Amino acid sequence: MAKKPTKDPNYKVIAENRRARFDYAIEDDVECGIVLQGSEVKSLRQGGSNIAESYATVDDGELWLVNGYIAPYEQAKTWGHEERRRRKLLVNRKELAKLWNATQRQGMTLVPLVMYFNHKGLVKLKIGIAKGKKTQDKRATEAKRDWQRQKARLLRDRG
Structure with missing residues (x-):
């Protein structure tokens, strides 16, 4: 019998871009480290950040996070x-x-999905390689999500 994974006390989600999965079709994702100053890390430990309006770009052979707020x-x-x-x-x-x-x-577009402290206590950023959705794709996603909610509600009421 497999052991249940224990909850890691160091793992903590700092910021999440929940809108990204609605606006983009995520093809693949990559975990990367981030170069920070000491005051930025201390601020992140208090939970003050936002990656919703940010994006990643490759310039001169280096990967950069642009417009991320700490x-x-x-x-x-x-x-x-x-x-x-x-x-x-x-x-x-x-x-x-x-x-x-x-x-x-x-x-494709590089969209930050989630910023978190990993099990070692280091700040990591998960970047999604994404393609933008068109309006009809967004509507289809929303209709599918609504149907899943309605189906769950019906099954809960029946049982």
Whole structure:
């Protein structure tokens, strides 16, 4: 019999882009590290961040997170950080080549899905390689979700 996985005390979701799965069809995802300053990490531990309006881009052989918001840390007044600066993302060369190929040749978009502390306590960002949905695709997704809710409600009322 398999052991139940224990809840890891270090794993914690910091920010989630819930709108991404509605606006984009996610083909694949990549986990990457992020280069942060000390005040940014302390602010993230308090839970002050937003990745909803952000995106990732490949520039000059490096992967960057653009427009990601990390709230200022109050105790770091003098040596604080810029809230919406470009932050470098860390991936290996093979993954970087895959991301560059997806964006430049295939016309895909790199969308941040979730930012979290992993089991070691390091900040990680999961990036989705996505293609934008058209309006009719969004309507179909919404209709499917509504039907699933209605079906669950009917089964719950019947039983």
